[in-house]
Amino acid sequence: MDLSDKGKFGLNKDGDGDVDLKYQHQHQHQHQHQHQHRRRPYPPPSMSPPPSGISADWQRGLIPVTTTVTTTPWEHHPASTSENLGFPLNDDGSASSADNNGLIVKPVPGNWNHPPPGIGILSSGLSQFPADSAFIERAARFSYFGNGNFTSMLAPFDSSNPYLNSAGVALMAGQPPPPQRSEPPNIAREGGSKDLIASGQGGSNVGSPMNSEKDISAGDNRGDVEVSGSGREDNRSKGTAARKRKWNNNSKKEMEIDKSNEEHQNKEEENKSNLAINNKNSGKQAKEVLDPPKEDYIHVRARRGQATNSHSLAERVRREKISERMKFLQDLVPGCTKVTGKAVMLDEIINYVQSLQRQVEFLSMKLSAVDPQLDFNLGLLSKDMVQARASSSSVIGFQPDLVNSFQHPNTQGLMQLGNSGYGPPPDAFRRTINAQLTAINTFKETKHQMPNSLDEDLHNVLSQMGFGNNAPSLNIQESNDNKSCDDSFPM
Amino acid sequence: MQDMNAMQATHFLRLLSRLKPLMAPTLPISTSQQTKFILKSAYASMAYAAGPRRVWSRALVRRIRRNRRRPTMRIINKRRHVVRPRRRPAEGGSEELRKVIPGGDTILNGARLVEETSDYVQFLRTQVIIMKALVSSFSKGQHG
Numbered sequence: 001m002d003l004s005d006k007g008k009f010g011l012n013k014d015g016d017g018d019v020d021l022k023y024q025h026q027h028q029h030q031h032q033h034q035h036q037h038r039r040r041p042y043p044p045p046s047m048s049p050p051p052s053g054i055s056a057d058w059q060r061g062l063i064p065v066t067t068t069v070t071t072t073p074w075e076h077h078p079a080s081t082s083e084n085l086g087f088p089l090n091d092d093g094s095a096s097s098a099d100n101n102g103l104i105v106k107p108v109p110g111n112w113n114h115p116p117p118g119i120g121i122l123s124s125g126l127s128q129f130p131a132d133s134a135f136i137e138r139a140a141r142f143s144y145f146g147n148g149n150f151t152s153m154l155a156p157f158d159s160s161n162p163y164l165n166s167a168g169v170a171l172m173a174g175q176p177p178p179p180q181r182s183e184p185p186n187i188a189r190e191g192g193s194k195d196l197i198a199s200g201q202g203g204s205n206v207g208s209p210m211n212s213e214k215d216i217s218a219g220d221n222r223g224d225v226e227v228s229g230s231g232r233e234d235n236r237s238k239g240t241a242a243r244k245r246k247w248n249n250n251s252k253k254e255m256e257i258d259k260s261n262e263e264h265q266n267k268e269e270e271n272k273s274n275l276a277i278n279n280k281n282s283g284k285q286a287k288e289v290l291d292p293p294k295e296d297y298i299h300v301r302a303r304r305g306q307a308t309n310s311h312s313l314a315e316r317v318r319r320e321k322i323s324e325r326m327k328f329l330q331d332l333v334p335g336c337t338k339v340t341g342k343a344v345m346l347d348e349i350i351n352y353v354q355s356l357q358r359q360v361e362f363l364s365m366k367l368s369a370v371d372p373q374l375d376f377n378l379g380l381l382s383k384d385m386v387q388a389r390a391s392s393s394s395v396i397g398f399q400p401d402l403v404n405s406f407q408h409p410n411t412q413g414l415m416q417l418g419n420s421g422y423g424p425p426p427d428a429f430r431r432t433i434n435a436q437l438t439a440i441n442t443f444k445e446t447k448h449q450m451p452n453s454l455d456e457d458l459h460n461v462l463s464q465m466g467f468g469n470n471a472p473s474l475n476i477q478e479s480n481d482n483k484s485c486d487d488s489f490p491m
Numbered sequence: 492m493q494d495m496n497a498m499q500a501t502h503f504l505r506l507l508s509r510l511k512p513l514m515a516p517t518l519p520i521s522t523s524q525q526t527k528f529i530l531k532s533a534y535a536s537m538a539y540a541a542g543p544r545r546v547w548s549r550a551l552v553r554r555i556r557r558n559r560r561r562p563t564m565r566i567i568n569k570r571r572h573v574v575r576p577r578r579r580p581a582e583g584g585s586e587e588l589r590k591v592i593p594g595g596d597t598i599l600n601g602a603r604l605v606e607e608t609s610d611y612v613q614f615l616r617t618q619v620i621i622m623k624a625l626v627s628s629f630s631k632g633q634h635g
Contacts, residue, residue, distance in 0.1 A: 318602065325605040332612050346588060349608060353591045356615040360533055361526075363622035368525035370629045 531555050533622065537614045546603075547611045550594025 306312070326345065330336040333352045336345055535555050538548035585604055589595035592611055598604045 321602040322605055325602055325609065329605055329609040329612070332609050332616075346585060349612075350587050350591050353588075353608070353612060353615065356612065356619060357591075359619050360615065360622065361530055363619065363626060364529035364533055365522075365526045366626050367529050367622060367629070368522055370626060 533618055537618050541610065541614050545610055546594045546598055546607050547592050550597070554593060 323342075326342070329349060330345065333349050336348050534551050538545075538551040538555075541548040543549055585601060588604060588608060589598065592598075592604070592608055595604060595607065598607060
């Protein structure tokens with residue numbers, strides 16, 4: 001039996017003792033088919049790639065979970081990711097029953113460490129997919145794509161910002177369901193972390209009907225409540241629901257509590273099966289099943305032994321967001337060791353910013369002192385541009401152009417270039433030329449010797465930069481080199 | 492990133508070059524005034540290159556404009572007040588940071604603040620690079 005086999009596979013791999021197994025039992029034959037199908041691939045007779053192929057799929061991050069018992073699912077992996085944007089989890093494209101839509105393609109992140117036997121598990125319980133943040137984001141998006149209603153909403157949420165997407169998706173997810181959903185989103189918004197709560201809300205609404213009773217109880221107590229939903233949409237929905245349920249429970253919303261009722265769920269399950277199928281994302285289930293420390297968006301799962309309070313969850317997500325950005329900031333600020341804590345790092349950053357500001361001030365003084373007349377002639381401008389480009393790893397394309405322009409000692413050449421650049425030039429290069437041109441024009445009025453000095457300056461610059469008169473390639477190389485040493489700019 | 496450098500440099504130089512025509516006809520301006528102008532133009536070029544999407548760039552522009560013009564006076568209750576920016580009390584343990592980042596005190600979200608900080612740092616760095624290059628080219632031009 002599949003179920004028994006599943007047991008072998010260790011559906012309960014996750015220490016959560018999730019009910020995947022249970023769900024799988026409950027699932028219809030479809031799931032069983034799926035399970036079988038899933039297990040087959042392990043040494044898939046029809047599937048060309050054996051476990052290695054599967055692992056490849058995993059690495060690719062997509063394991064279509066479809067009911068179809070064909071090799072197509074595996075082969076559809078690459079397509080599924082791209083195609084599934086608007087389509088709920090039916091990445092396989094195999095004809096799946098309406099309710100099954102499928103097996104949602106759940107991207108399996110590369111860090112999926114489960115052995116191939118997990119495939120069966122996968123088939124059975126979508127919840128077992130390891131959670132990859134990027135993938136989860138995608139999965140979340142996919143899950144919400146189920147309904148056609150969502151597609152219209154997809155546009156604003158296509159941004160690369162995962163947080164945005166998650167929030168948007170969460171909100172979206174919360175909306176389509178019946179009135180119950182409407183409340184949670186509102187409530188969520190009232191709360192502080194709307195994306196979290198909204199997602200939780202939406203999820204709870206969706207998932208609650210689907211969730212099976214077992215998850216609920218587990219969810220309350222343990223942070224790791226996995227939506228043990230088996231691979232089927234029920235699982236998905238349940239998984240999502242369980243997840244949401246957990247959230248709901250945490251948020252202590254009335255609706256959530258109601259939803260958590262099994263009976264309630266049962267009733268709504270059928271009603272929302274379609275929704276669930278569409279909404280539930282295999283990825284989500286995967287997330288749930290997996291033991292993710294915490295999803296950064298859409299839903300947050302409390303860690304083991306940690307408070308499952310909605311507030312604490314939201315706070316944790318918030319903190320994670322902040323820490324993520326702090327990491328980025330750390331990279332920017334030189335000399336910020338990882339060892340330092342948040343406070344020390346903050347001080348470092350503040351010191352750095354202040355030092356930068358002081359530097360700007362000092363340099364401006366120097367600039368004003370260097371040239372009391374503030375004679376910013378074109379040569380200086382061009383020199384600065386070139387040097388700034390080189391030192392700050394500026395656009396490569398700029399250099400050759402600049403060099404070429406410099407190749408023409410005549411200001412006329414420059415002027416011609418500048419004239420040509422007077423069109424609608426968004427390029428910095430063109431703008432530079434324009435600036436230079438205007439400078440030239442300005443200074444031409446004042447000093448007639450400008451062009452000569454300009455030429456000299458240009459030549460000087462070129463020689464300084466090591467540019468031959470005929471060596472644009474050198475510039476490129478230099479710029480490349482400069483680019484490589486990016487931020488190691490000696491201050 | 493590189494494009495931003497280019498933009499920043501361009502704007503900065505443009506702003507600086509604007510000074511020249513202004514200065515030339517009139518008497519030489521005091522060094523401090525020059526310095527201030529250069530400083531302002533530096534920040535202005537930074538803010539311009541960053542775009543209006545950033546809180547700090549908007550605050551910078553506001554600050555610069557405020558220095559130039561009189562603070563806008565609004566008639567409130569038939570009395571003229573100089574409108575000062577309202578201080579927000581929100582703090583996430585980053586009070587100092589808010590002081591440093593222009594417009595930081597208006598940012599409530601801690602994550603957003605860090606984001607703005609990183610952006611601000613990037614632009615500040617490129618500004619310093621540009622100015623250093625300018626100074627060095629200036630001195631080279633004079634010596635060479």
